[in-house]
Amino acid sequence: AQRVTQPEKLLSVFKGAPVELKCNYSYSGSPELFWYVQYSRQRLQLLLRHISRESIKGFTADLNKGETSFHLKKPFAQEEDSAMYYCALGGGAQKLVFGQGTRLTINP
């Protein structure tokens, strides 16, 4: 069965500090992994996906198949990064399976 685990419901860091939001997945096939972000009162937006291997707003995420992880990282947090972050598994025309989400708060 497909499952996504985000162990931290809440994460609070100071501005300028590094951020890591953890995501682990369970999937028997070849996974497609995504990070979605939801800023206050806005819609879910795709932040990045593992196949793109790109950095968006300073965030990166590397798929580690050995550890079945797809942690989201940013070296220097900014106040505007405060949001809900969801890791998701699936893609293409398939359904997405979401993790519980992590509420990231960046303190000034």
Add this chain to the structure above:
Amino acid sequence: EPEVTQTPSHQVTQMGQEVILRCVPISNHLYFYWYRQILGQKVEFLVSFYNNEISEKSEIFDDQFSVERPDGSNFTLKIRSTKLEDSAMYFCASLGVAYNSPLHFGNGTRLTVT
């Protein structure tokens, strides 16, 4: 940039009533989805729709739920007889056919069943 739009933004209904949540997907998209998020819980897949039929549905999507694309632009989710536990945010999403096209979500409809 084109967006998925959902109406209403907030719907309050009494238990046992029927509700219809409306979505206008992005115009050239072909795959449509409903997800829901109960307060404090994860976003959960309900149903996917392609070529005018349901392609996949979850255990949550029981006989009380139905989806329709009545006129080629709207995509609706109907809950026949609402229960208290149907209270949630309902998100519509659509997907284009271009390779690596991302899933686009609407702003959601907050359904409150009293």
